[in-house]
Amino acid sequence: MKLLAHISDDKTRTQTIEEHLISTAALAGNFAAAFGAQAEAAYTALLHDIGKYSAGFQQRLQGGPPVDHSTAGAKAAIQDGNIPAALAIAGHHSGIPDLGNPHDTADESTLVGRSKRRIEDCSQWKQEISPAKAALPPWLLRQPDNLTMAFFTRMLYSSLVDADFIDTETFMDGKAAPRGMGEPLSALLEKVRAQAKRYLDSPAASPVAQERNKVLRACMEQGTHAPQGLYTLTVPTGGGKTFASLAFALEHAVAQKPQMERIIYVIPYTSIIDQTAQTFADLLGEDNVLAHFSGVDYKLTEKDDLTPAQYRKLLSSENWDAPIVVTTAVQFFESLYANRSSRCRKLHNIANSVILFDEAQTFPTDYLKPCVSAIAQLVQHYHTTAVLCTATQPALTPLLQELAPGLTAKELSPDPAHLYEVLRRVTRQDLGTLSAEALCAQLSSAEQVLCVVNRRKTAQDLFAQLPAEGSYCLTTFLCAADRRRQLDEIRQRLKAGLPCRVVSTSLIEAGVDVDFPLAYRETAGLDSLLQTAGRCNREGRRDPKKSIVASFQLEGLAPLPMLSQNVNAMNATERAYDLLDTPDAIHSYFESFYRTRATLDKQNILDAFQHGIKGCQFPFAQVAGKFHLIDNHTYTIYLPIEEGADLCASLRGGHISRAQLRRLGIYSVECYEKQFRSLDAAGALERSPDFPDDSAILADPDLYSRKTGLSMEIEEGRAIIL
Known part of the structure; x- marks a missing residue:
């Protein structure tokens, strides 16, 4: 008898484990092909749910107690000597665990600990599937250092969990969800070329516009023949680097063989992401641009009220299956060091992409080494091109030499020094x-x-x-x-x-x-x-x-x-310099600044993977808990103004949806703990155990001005506790 992986909610349809494993393996293999790991991902997917062949899991499908169905596949991969696959399988629901050390016991959550647990018999899987042992990609065998292996494990994990989600979703819904959005990159390139022609042919171009056009021409020309790699685009503010970088990215992506799959635009702050995304949407079309941040419209709308286009964007936000993705540096880099499926699911779609980093000088200094290391990994091993765009280019050459010897950045701007002079x-x-x-x-x-x-x-x-x-x-x-x-x-x-x-x-x-x-x-x-x-x-x-x-x-x-x-x-x-707005002066500034820093890796993220933490090797879970680009914990104060007034009422009533809570975020202010406590002590806040953690509603409307924002000029009083 064929054992089951899933039963539909209406109990009328079933999916066998064999069907699920084979379908998931096909998807995962396709996802990992971009970085040469198709066989490895298919192998991992074939083993990921073999624990469902146990009697305990079959009883679970009929309402029985929860069971661990992931350890079995992890143990099978360990027996084959495949640790990356074992880590991915062990964490496909709970997150990639730490590898641990040989002394870990069965009650510990590390992979070593879990491998020592006794599991229920599930050997029937051997009668239905025969995973072929997969060798690691040749490039990984040539550079098998721990940091590279850890990065590969996370990308393998991404391929597995996205495939698992999609196949399960397709079965449970009875049809494939409308995933994927937008036109081919070649069609978007034609739109950019048309806009570029309007700029370049303008007869009344100002001196500034003329210099912008020189940058644009250079970016488009280099995009057509430049090899995949690492680039800088150093252009004074107002020099047109946003459009020029997009033009380079599309020319470059379409010219590659095989063609690259998407453009990812990474910006430093949420405060400008909607502006940037709208600029791209106006040029390329709304259906071609996915803005991934909490305040975007498709996340603020109830699921039943979503338009078909919004629903496609919501699905695409889960795995970045879109031609143009606009996101924040926090979302991008924290995902690359995360261990949970919800954050890692999209990572495999970063491979075979052009990544544009806007305002590269804003990379957080306390995490500069891990950020640069991640960019180097993507460029060297995942068929990715990265462009560091800024008017104030940081001096990253010494870091690149340390972290990725042989990887150098090529400048796209034709003559930055001249550009700074004429655009002064x-x-x-x-x-x-x-x-x-x-x-x-x-x-x-x-x-x-x-x-x-x-x-x-x-x-x-x-x-x-x-x-x-x-x-x-x-x-x-x-x-x-x-x-x-x-x-x-x-x-x-x-x-x-x-x-x-x-x-x-x-x-x-x-x-x-x-x-x-x-x-x-x-x-x-x-x-x-x-x-x-x-x-x-x-x-x-x-x-x-x-x-x-x-x-x-x-x-x-x-x-x-x-x-x-x-x-x-x-x-x-x-x-040292008479003129500060020159590339040489800016380079000298960043060199001096980085020299004075005690560390460029505050949480020792890279060392944790290279040497472990207190004997625990490959500490994925521990690193995920440490890698937060915004260190200072903040508290949220919701404002009962405009639409926020009704949303605050829903919050008080305890029946606010996730979409409503995101909409309420537009009417909120973040503050630090000391400020939050002062407002609370003054009776200015309305709090409840039903509210989201570390949040409150502003109870004193006089403390918020539509012109200046939240006031800290407060007097002591009594808080409202619900």
Whole structure:
């Protein structure tokens, strides 16, 4: 009798284990073919559910107690000497476990521990399937170091779990889900070429536009013949690198044999992802662009209310099965060091892709080595091309030499030094130390001005001293809905020539397309100063000598400790170079900055895989718990404003859906524990055990302004506890 893997919810259909294993193996093999592991993935998939041949699992299908059905396949792979397959199989539901060490006992969750457990007889699998022992890919055998092996194991795991999910979903639904979306990359390339022709043929192109066109031509030409590898695109802010990088990616992907499968655009902050995704969608079509972040529309809509297009995007977000993917650096890198199926499922679709890293200088310094190592692994072994795009290119050559000897980055821009010279659109001034009153007097006297500071509280205090008309305060103390509204108003006022004075934190420095005639920047690193400068005279329509970017230090306010090394590196660069906005000066700044860092791998992620943690080898689960690009734990405060008022009412009633909770995220503010506790002690928060962890509803509406955001000017009181 054929034993079963699944029974449909209506009890009318069954899927045998043999059917499930064979179908999953075919899918997994196809997924892993891009990195030469088709046979290995098929072998892994054929073994992953052999534990379902036990009597205990067959009883489970009839309502019996849960049973461990993954250890059996892992033990079979261990007997074949295939540790990557064993790790993938053991974790296909619970996450890749740590390998452990030979002394682990059967009650431990490591692979070694689980291999010592007694399991129920499931030997009937040998009568139905015969997995052929699979050799590891030749490239892996040539470089069998632990770090490369760990990365391969995670990619193998991704191929398995995505295949398992899809085959199970297809059976349970009775039909294949509408996975996959969009047009072929060749069709998208034609759209980009048409837009490029409009730029290149424009007879009235400004001097800035002419330089952008030179960059665009170079990127498109190199895209057609450049080999797969690692590239940099170093272009001053406002130099058109977003479109030029997309043009390179599509030309390059289509020119490769075989053709590459997708473009992945990685941006540093969630605050600009919807802007970037919409820019691509306007050019390429909504159905061709998958934006993967919590606030996107297909995640904010109830499943029953999704349009067919939204449903396809929801499915594609699970495994990045889309031609153009726009995501964040946090999502991208944390997935590459994760161990759970929900985070790792998409990883195999990174292979055979072009990855564009926007604002590469924002790679988190505490995790710079693991991030660079991951990029190197993808480029060297997974048929991936990576492009580091920025106006302030970080000095990564020493890291590449250490982590991936022989891998070098080639510059796509035809002549960065010349480009910086001809696109110099501002004049820098150092104002030294200013009082808040003196600074505000200067800001108030300007019709249109941007001032970027290091603290949210500083931005609020300065804003309070500016004229009411046309003044804005942009910080993450504003909810996303209010930030978007303010940015729309700011762009409209700038375009109309109306008064527009903006005090902002650094959130405006990366990817926010605004153009001011005058800018101020509180003391920080050179990369921050140049990013602010990129928001001044962006289009080059004003006299550079009159387009001032002024740096200053606020009286009585020391630089943030977390910025001290940036400031020291900036001072060292300033002593060595007359002009700071040159590639050489920027390179020197980053070299100096990285030298002063105690570590570029704060959690010892790479060492954990190379040498283990306290005797535990290949510590996948432990590393996943350590690798978090945003270290500071934050608390969420939901705001009962606009649609958020009804959503907060649903939250209080305990019947809020996941989609509603994501929508409520647009009306929320993140704060640190000390701030959260202060608000709580003042009676400003409404809390309940039914609310999501570390969250509350703002109970005092006077503490949130639609102009300045959440206020920390609070008095002690009593909280509302439900």
